Amino acid sequence: MGRVGVLLLNLGGPDKLEDVGPFLYNLFSDPEIIRLPFRWMQKPLAWFIATRREKTSQENYKQIGGGSPLRRITEEQGEALKAQLDAMGKAANIYMGMRYWHPYTEEAIAQLAQDNIEKLVILPLYPQFSISTSGSSFRLLEKLWQENPKLQPLEYTVIPSWYKQPGYLQAMAELIIEQLNQFPNPDQAHIFFSAHGVPKSYVIEAGDPYQQEIEECTQLIMQTLNRPNAHTLAYQSRVGPVEWLQPYTEDALKELGEKGVKDLVVVPISFVSEHIETLQEIDIEYREIAEEAGIENFRRAAAPNTHPVFIKALADLVIESLEKPDLKLSQVTQMKKKVKMYPQERWEWGMTTSAEVWNGRIAMLGFIALIIEIITGRGLLHAIGLLQ
Numbered sequence: 120m121g122r123v124g125v126l127l128l129n130l131g132g133p134d135k136l137e138d139v140g141p142f143l144y145n146l147f148s149d150p151e152i153i154r155l156p157f158r159w160m161q162k163p164l165a166w167f168i169a170t171r172r173e174k175t176s177q178e179n180y181k182q183i184g185g186g187s188p189l190r191r192i193t194e195e196q197g198e199a200l201k202a203q204l205d206a207m208g209k210a211a212n213i214y215m216g217m218r219y220w221h222p223y224t225e226e227a228i229a230q231l232a233q234d235n236i237e238k239l240v241i242l243p244l245y246p247q248f249s250i251s252t253s254g255s256s257f258r259l260l261e262k263l264w265q266e267n268p269k270l271q272p273l274e275y276t277v278i279p280s281w282y283k284q285p286g287y288l289q290a291m292a293e294l295i296i297e298q299l300n301q302f303p304n305p306d307q308a309h310i311f312f313s314a315h316g317v318p319k320s321y322v323i324e325a326g327d328p329y330q331q332e333i334e335e336c337t338q339l340i341m342q343t344l345n346r347p348n349a350h351t352l353a354y355q356s357r358v359g360p361v362e363w364l365q366p367y368t369e370d371a372l373k374e375l376g377e378k379g380v381k382d383l384v385v386v387p388i389s390f391v392s393e394h395i396e397t398l399q400e401i402d403i404e405y406r407e408i409a410e411e412a413g414i415e416n417f418r419r420a421a422a423p424n425t426h427p428v429f430i431k432a433l434a435d436l437v438i439e440s441l442e443k444p445d446l447k448l449s450q451v452t453q454m455k456k457k458v459k460m461y462p463q464e465r466w467e468w469g470m471t472t473s474a475e476v477w478n479g480r481i482a483m484l485g486f487i488a489l490i491i492e493i494i495t496g497r498g499l500l501h502a503i504g505l506l507q
């Protein structure tokens with residue numbers, strides 16, 4: 120008789136500085152991260168953006184010790200979850216599947232296909248669902264399931280998002296209280312929720328429930344906290360030129376400083392482990408911005424990591440999911456198939472959405488052609504003498 124398996128999904132992060140370039144290439148090769156009209160553009164553009172970003176990103180990783188702690192912390196969470204499930208009478212094998220770095224999701228699946236697993240629970244380590252995070256991992260799993268006949272008989276269930284789980288909300292409230300209690304007037308401190316952003320089009324055009332889940336989660340944490348503090352929600356880590364969810368964290372911090380807020384607790388709401396966006400972006404970059412804006416006491420709530428209340432919440436989630444009817448990958452990835460990233464496929468004349476979409480596509484084609492020409496030294500611009 121086999122046992123229960125729990126597959127923890129996460130993004131992954133470079134272990135050392137040399138990994139940063141290939142990690143970024145993997146990330147930008149994912150169509151759920153950069154959405155392009157043509158598949159063949161994905162890899163050249165991923166290479167181009169990763170190469171341009173590598174140095175800056177390496178500088179950031181240098182500031183947190185030369186690599187991401189995500190793998191170590193996820194392993195610790197897995198061990199703590201295993202011990203908690205054991206204590207609750209549910210023995211389980213824990214697997215860790217990262218999307219863009221080792222140990223890759225493919226490695227975890229290969230391992231669990233060999234083990235005698237009776238039932239698998241797929242648990243993303245993202246409390247809120249986004250097309251760009253849990254959605255991307257679910258799509259990859261769906262593909263692996265279709266490709267590997269050995270996986271067909273394996274029974275599984277998916278937990279799409281779990282931001283309402285009472286234990287998780289309790290752990291978040293405790294982590295915030297820990298910081299509030301450091302202030303002489305805990306009730307006066309401003310609580311600042313900083314969520315990882317996504318491009319606005321994900322929500323508006325592709326129907327990503329991420330913003331709604333983040334907003335609801337913020338309210339639920341405030342209710343669980345049950346304190347009179349004022350609070351703000353903003354979005355961090357914008358990448359690229361398009362508009363992301365607003366307000367941006369840097370703008371909201373400046374605004375609070377101008378309004379005279381002196382005591383602030385930042386709460387990283389979309390992350391359950393410390394990593395570059397908490398240790399570098401919040402603790403170093405946003406702290407500097409806040410202090411320049413006049414905020415005197417800048418504190419940050421720790422990510423849940425292996426907080427016992429949080430680990431118990433994960434164990435409860437696993438046990439509850441085994442008791443409920445199974446949720447299949449096709450059910451959790453289906454939502455996206457109902458919406459279109461490019462709203463109008465028919466050609467229309469004038470300043471229409473369709474025209475904008477086609478202008479974007481043509482501009483992108485021109486851009487790719489230019490990059491290929493610069494790399495290879497051959498092409499139309501060389502032929503007519505505009506490039507040497």
Ligand SMILES: C=CC1=C(C)c2cc3[nH]c(cc4nc(cc5[nH]c(cc1n2)c(C)c5CCC(=O)O)C(CCC(=O)O)=C4C)c(C)c3C=C
Pocket residue numbers: 130131132133143146151152153172176187188189245249251252315316317318358389390393394395396
């Ligand atoms: C809920 C969490 C996350 C969302 C949503 C998300 C969307 C998203 N991210 C990028 C681009 C980058 N993300 C990077 C690192 C990174 N992102 C998350 C989480 C979410 N991303 C984590 C946990 C990590 C870090 C891992 C680590 O190394 O510790 C990076 C690399 C770092 C950097 O260069 O800044 C990029 C780039 C996009 C474009 C996006 C939505 C479309």
Ligand SMILES: [Fe+2]
Pocket residue numbers: 315356
């Ligand atoms: Fe990210």
Ligand SMILES: [Fe+2]
Pocket residue numbers: 356395396400
């Ligand atoms: Fe970042």
